[in-house]
Amino acid sequence: MASGEKFERHRQAWTQSExxxxxLLAGKGMALRAIAKALTRSEESVRTRAKADRLTIAKLR
Incomplete structure (x- = not known):
């Protein structure tokens, strides 16, 4: 995400569908940035939630 972008959903709770x-996306091996964009959440938020759920996010090489 661009550094100037603001998130409308700041500190929103995660829904069950999210x-x-x-x-699903982490299981398919998608990158962190792509998952964050698909969920309209920050990369940090996605990383934190994935860590809490013990998911591994693919790293781009």
Missing amino acids: VQKLH
């Missing part, structure tokens, strides 16, 4: 989508 958590399911996160699990």
Whole structure:
């Protein structure tokens, strides 16, 4: 995300459907940035939630 962008959903709770989508996208091996964009959440938010759920996010090489 660009540094100047603001998130409308600042500190919003995760919905069950968002958590399911996160699990699905992480399972498919998508990159952190792509998952964050698909969920309209910050990369940090996605990383934190994935860590809490013990998911691994693919790293781009």
